[in-house]
Amino acid sequence: MFNKKQIISLKGSRKFRFLVIAIVFSSLIPLLLNDPFMIHVLTLIAIFAVYTSSWNLLANSGQGSLGHAAFLGIGGFTSSLLAINLGIPPIIGIFIGASFSAGIGFLIGLTCVRLEAWFLAMVTFGFSVIAETLVSQFDDVTHGVMGFRTPLLMPSGLPFYYFALLMAIITVIIIYLLMKSKIGLAFRALKENSSEARMIGINIAKYKLYAFVISTFFAGLAGSLYAHFLRYINVAVFSADNSFKPLMMAVIGGLGTIEGPVIGSIILVSIDSFLPNIDKYLQPVMSPLFSAVSNVGPPLRLLGLGLFLLLVVIFFPKGVASIIKRLYNYLLKQFRE
């Protein structure tokens, strides 16, 4: 799939330098801020980077899923249930979970590849609702309604962070190489204009299915990591919230880019984790205005996120990544002069 030339060409590029800087930075940062909460947030960022990258890969082939939480949940439940019932160590279980998710993704992909954008959005959303219903229906096997404690994958704290980081780096590199390869080229052709792509002899259904299987594999991997990280899983993992998160992260970060999902996860996970701290200052100021709610923090935050998403889509369709890139080029120019 990848030849030597591509890997060599990767080495000299500017992207490669950024990758090295990002890896070094993300490995050192927890040592600098040695604080359990910070490490918790960083781990979540790494897990969501995997999840969002998987969503973004699918979007790159022109398929916007609104139900990726189905695969997050399938991965998480598979790995956790295997560990509990059959004693399979989670370190193997997470890959079985990912593969099982990819298998389901293959079956769902078979129905999805022929659909247009909004049909696909609806059907994928539907699968997440159906997955939730099935897991609740077969509660004897899944124990999903009440939820259960998932086994330990890595000791929490730094070991888990480095493991999640490793997974995130591997995911990002694989997706990067894939997008550079012939398959990635076909994906982009599909996204730009599927009838033209068909004209030049690209088998649309085949490549869309590839995108589906690869994407759901990584979504399942993210789900397994997530379940073992939180040490708990229940049907709430299938919520629409979890389906919309990767979409928001990818769009805000920069749709269709490699770095966008990572930037988006950093922004959104940070908002989710740090902004609740100001709730107690916000409450006395805002509560006379909005007497109907006991805590104005969460709705205000989500409201802001909605506005932010609208502004990004309307004014910066290439996301925050493009702003950062422009800023970097500007600074570089100033510096050289």
Add this chain to the structure above:
Amino acid sequence: MLDATTIILTLIWGVAIGSIYVLLATGLNLIFGVMKLVNFAHGQLLMIGAYIGFTVWSIFGVNAYLAIFFAMASVAIIGILVERFSFRRVLGEEKLNEIFVSLGLILLFDNVAVLLWGEKSKRIISPFENMSVLIGELSISYDWLIAMAIVVVMLISLIFLIKKTKIGLAMRATSQRQEASMLMGINVERIYILTFAIGAAMAGAAGVLFGIIFPFNPYIGALPTIKAFAIIILGGLGSIPGAIIGGLLYGIAEQSAVIFLGGIWRNAIAFTVLIIVLIFRPKGLFGEKGE
């Protein structure tokens, strides 16, 4: 369990609940037909309509059914603002952008509703609360019947507007050939605004009817959108009679699933039907063939 009364009651409930979905689906379908736009935040307009109806009813003491007019007017204005400031800017670009804009709007509306009205469930009490007609063993509440009648009246006026008036002609022309209608002197942007406003007003009316029949909270919007979407896929994109038939069939299917399979299947059944249809007919049940 499977006696005649249950079956007839299921059918009537299905039709009643279906008629609210029909109202929502027709509005969504109108917007799609004319603008080629899918507004995934359509259910949020229903939710806002329900809250406006609730406010007018509870604060000003307006009759619950008269509140429909207030809700329609306010939601139409909200619809115009939404069209003007968000959807118009991404119209005709990539389809994914419309989905992203809708998602932003969903977050916006849901949380504005939480801030203004709180998270607790509310209900609009109609003057006919707890009154029902008895036919043999069946008891059908007045509210169901009035809701169905209102839906019928609104659909007839909509069809009249589209088929018999000049504006309707312009809307039909725009839906068929947008550029050609522009050349014929139709102000396409104004038609878009009007279409979106009508669609939104219908969602607002559906909201008040919903609020009279069911308790509601700020998060009820998402599922009706999906159901309305399933209905227009069943009935064919852009076809109003299709949406009506699809809506009634869907309402009956949903009620039957609740009665015969259990409550947790209420929402999953929509998608099961949808997916089965799409496997065999990727463009919908009555959708056009080809590219």
